Amino acid sequence: xxxxxxxxxxxxxxxxxxxxxxxxxxxxxxxxxxxxxxxxxxxxxxxxxxxxxxxxxxxxxxxxxxxxxxxxxxxxxxxxxxxxxxxxxxxxxxxxxxxxxxxxxxxxxxxxxxxxxxxxxxxxxxxxxxxxxxxxxxxxxxxxxxxxxxxxxxxxxxxxxxxxxxxxxxxxxxxxxxxxxxxxxxxxxxxxxxxxxxxxxxxxxxxxxxxxxxxxxxxxxxxxxxxxxx
Numbered sequence: 001x002x003x004x005x006x007x008x009x010x011x012x013x014x015x016x017x018x019x020x021x022x023x024x025x026x027x028x029x030x031x032x033x034x035x036x037x038x039x040x041x042x043x044x045x046x047x048x049x050x051x052x053x054x055x056x057x058x059x060x061x062x063x064x065x066x067x068x069x070x071x072x073x074x075x076x077x078x079x080x081x082x083x084x085x086x087x088x089x090x091x092x093x094x095x096x097x098x099x100x101x102x103x104x105x106x107x108x109x110x111x112x113x114x115x116x117x118x119x120x121x122x123x124x125x126x127x128x129x130x131x132x133x134x135x136x137x138x139x140x141x142x143x144x145x146x147x148x149x150x151x152x153x154x155x156x157x158x159x160x161x162x163x164x165x166x167x168x169x170x171x172x173x174x175x176x177x178x179x180x181x182x183x184x185x186x187x188x189x190x191x192x193x194x195x196x197x198x199x200x201x202x203x204x205x206x207x208x209x210x211x212x213x214x215x216x217x218x219x220x221x222x223x224x225x226x227x228x229x230x
Contacts, residue, residue, distance in 0.1 A: 002047045008062040010223070011066070022064045024059065024068070030076055035120075052083060067095070070097040071097070081108075093111070120162075158186065160188060163203050
């Protein structure tokens, strides 16, 4: 597997915020989000080819029970199912952070962190038209979201740039056609600096109070800034 990085830190987003966790970041992604904060694992994927045993040895070197499979898009990694099975056999709690463009196909997972991409993710002119069309076609997959929700504990995490994004979320939730408690829907401010994130707080706090959704901060950005291995 092409691995961008494996590191030990605190979970910075979602229901498990603050929990010490080992992060296995695969390299490679089938989307090209304009505001992507891990370009080195998506737009320009780099990393090291590692065998399953090498990955597990690195994970075992850290004391955490919680393990996060992230990317890029971890679900496009060739041996992701085998890795998840091996981690589960070691007693790990597995969070999979996915954009919900790939069905789970029975993967071992304790928390599906689902982050469907809204139109605010559309790539700009840095990419050719073919990539922009591919991104727009792939990013929105209600039937795949249904599969994740039906089979795993989950959280639905949306990157928000403005209050207008809520109309798009409402439409997507209608198409998913599942009973989703508002507390399972997390609104996360887009931004890679504490200043940008704090600048969106007023809007997101108001939206969460209005709809009963959960505010999702970015703890790692507040603690460490926008840096790799955090």
